Amino acid sequence: MLRLALGIRIFFKVLFSPRFARALWAWLEVWKTPATPESKEPDGPQRTPAIELLATLQREGRLVDFLQEKLDGYSDAQVGAAVRDIHRDCAGALNRVFGIAPLLEQEEGAIVSLPAEVDPGAWKLTGNVAPGAESARLCHHGWKITRHELPAWTGRDTSAWVVAPAEVEIG
């Protein structure tokens, strides 16, 4: 009985109060998905594309070594000498995996025309933003990837979270 009474009450409340209707709608949307998301923690470690990318950058360009090292105590020249190689090798790996290319071909500083419908994922409008703007000055040409070819992992689950293996030399 209680449910029937509640149903009738809500019916009229929705009919006469738009605010209540909106709130109820939003609440129903939330209700669809479980209120507390399930734990993202898998049963055991798993190799994800993100780990694979990190391992690639470490393997080819020593990126993790570099970021984990404290720079205090090194001269700029020392840092510079190492960075040249790290930069070259990380850039090479990124380009091989992703084929990184400018999003827009035009020179930075040039005036570019805007599409009728602006995709906020592809355009960041700054300055005097107003509806209907047709052109704008290009400040940053943006980047995109032209392929997505991550290496494939063939190792065991027990080492799935390993970014760089421990290296030992047998005498």
Add this chain to the structure above:
Amino acid sequence: MTTPQYSIGIDLGTTNSALAYVPLNEEQASVQLLNIPQMVTATTVETSPLLPSFAYVPTPEEIASGSLTLTGADAEAAVIGRFARTQSADVPTRTVAAAKSWLCHSRVDRHQPILPWNAPEEVRKLSPVAVSSLYLQHLVGAWNQQFPDAPFDQQQVTLTVPASFDASARELTREAAARAGFPSDFTLLEEPQAGLYAWLGVRGEEWRKDLKIGDRILVCDVGGGTTDFTLIAVEDRDGELELSRVAVGNHILVGGDNMDLALAFAAQALFKEKGHNLDAWQSVSLWHACRAAKEALLSADGPDQCPVTILGRGSRVIGGSISVDLSRELVQQTLVDGFLPACGLDDKPVKRPASGFRQLGLPYESDTAITRHLAHFLREQGGAGSETGRPTHLLFNGGVFKAAALKQRIHELFADWFPTEGVPAPLIGGEDLDFAVARGAANYGRIKQQGGVRIRGGTARAYYIGIETAGLAVPGAPRPLNALCVVPHGMEEGTSVEVPGQEIGLVVGEPVHFRFFSSTSRLSDEPGRLLTSWTEDELQETDSLEAALPAAENAEGGYVPVRIETRVTELGVLELWCVSTVSDERWKLEFSVRDST
């Protein structure tokens, strides 16, 4: 027999291999490179168009772990590609490098498991033929995985070999390919010719404007481990331009790897001056760093110096890193003057017993001066007057020529050698130096199917069998040996020759051996010509030939009189037959590569 859908070209290189392909049913289709999946670490697979020609023989534990992607059947299984190349620095005793150089090394038995060379006993060993076959199996597997509807063994396949490979090295390559599951009708193409086919593919019909009758093209092919010279003439056949391969040089075991190694040695000395003694691991990363520095410093408007850094091996990448500045002058000295020294047209390669970078086992060239080998090659072709040897055009092939200063040096030398005629014109277009050979091989397969200009060549060498002279034997001294020409230089595919001259007596009931020689310089010997003396430069001994003759019924005194008949098949395979003059019997002579001479 199904019609092939693709023309596939394979460059089986000393240090890198590649596969290019082009669909046969589309006229304007461009040549593509196959992305080859390969292990890059013990637990990672990545794809790349370049497959390093290295094989790593894993331990039983590594195989049991199940992470490795192996190529080949159980007893021969190995890891092929980039991981194997990395392992060549980290675990050298389990890694095979330069298998191709072993393939043409006639002083070892190439069917015996001898590689990795000098490896400890517990390491499973592979024969040079087996390793070459593994590289090819890896490529075949990659193809079949990506083109399940166009099986590899039903395509038009072209495999390249150095022009300087002799008949037995070609036969071994063919054997390795057959083991890897190649179609039975695949073609062997010489690498420098493939380089020219790549150029022809890029130029299309325009090439007829670039070249005219009487022109001679020198293809200068410096690969990772070998250097190859080939001369191709533009001739007139029924009013049409035609290309004809007129000469190839001797097998020269010097290449880009030697250059990188030499530069690394020079850089190592600089580190030593700063008080850093490099260990083996550091030396290898130095090698890679030097390669990058070389291309920067030797480019047309390169910097005067370039830092070379070795990063620390431990996790401290900055703290552990050491660096030196490599000057343009030092690189110029080490590489350009070291490998391409200025020399006269009449200079000869110097025969020295040993050079600074000699890997045990392989007969590396004692004279690493590529220019002296070039001068020697040109003079051999030119005969008396030097003018006839002068090429009119020059095509560079091989990754080392990304360094502009090396090309420049060759241009300078031509200006010096032929002051009045001038420098050969470079053939420019589509210079993809790393992949030109594979691309050219794929293009050759297409031309073979669909028509287009082809390079006529025939055999690159003349071949001779050794015949002991009759006459009084001197105790203790071997009978003098004569050399009978059985295959003339330039003998064309699909032809055969009956060698005239005296009959030869073959012993029946036991294997007979012939010593076998080849020559790249004796261009006019006809079959049947008997040489009684020759210089060491003229004739090179290769694997001997053998045939087992069953006891014949009508043999008198245990001998059968025979004549030699030679044949070059449509696919370029050289066959030698002993044909009895008293019966219908004939016996094929096979290379006895099992024999060590």
